[in-house]
Amino acid sequence: MTQNLNNFIYLFRSLISLMQKDIHPEYNNDCAVTCACGNKFTTGSTMKAIRVELCNKCHPFYTGKQKFVDTARRVEKFQERVDKKTTASAARKGKKVKKAAGAVKKIAKKAEKKASKA
Numbered sequence: 001m002t003q004n005l006n007n008f009i010y011l012f013r014s015l016i017s018l019m020q021k022d023i024h025p026e027y028n029n030d031c032a033v034t035c036a037c038g039n040k041f042t043t044g045s046t047m048k049a050i051r052v053e054l055c056n057k058c059h060p061f062y063t064g065k066q067k068f069v070d071t072a073r074r075v076e077k078f079q080e081r082v083d084k085k086t087t088a089s090a091a092r093k094g095k096k097v098k099k100a101a102g103a104v105k106k107i108a109k110k111a112e113k114k115a116s117k118a
């Protein structure tokens with residue numbers, strides 16, 4: 001077992017020595033991750049600090065509670081669009097009303113023609 005581990009360490013070290021120099025970013029073992037809910041933890045990353053919107057302390061999968069994550073204002077934008085549409089359609093007359101008005105005009109014209117003939 002220890003032989004296997006030693007073999008692995010040897011392989012790992014030889015791989016690291018094979019890495020090209022000056023092309024790899026610096027790796028930080030103590031990258032601070034801050035969540036929008038206030039939770040903080042450290043991890044390894046090439047970045048020094050990471051800000052996230054969800055973590056295991058506030059994600060619905062782990063908490064079991066429903067939660068809306070609206071980072072791009074999607075719900076608000078959709079509501080705005082719906083409101084615009086409803087107000088626009090309320091201001092418009094509609095097909096049925098226009099058709100009825102057209103029919104009334106036609107009948108009036110016909111009646112006029114008949115009256116002029118007679």
Ligand SMILES: [Zn+2]
Pocket residue numbers: 035036037038039053054055056057058059
């Ligand atoms: Zn969180």
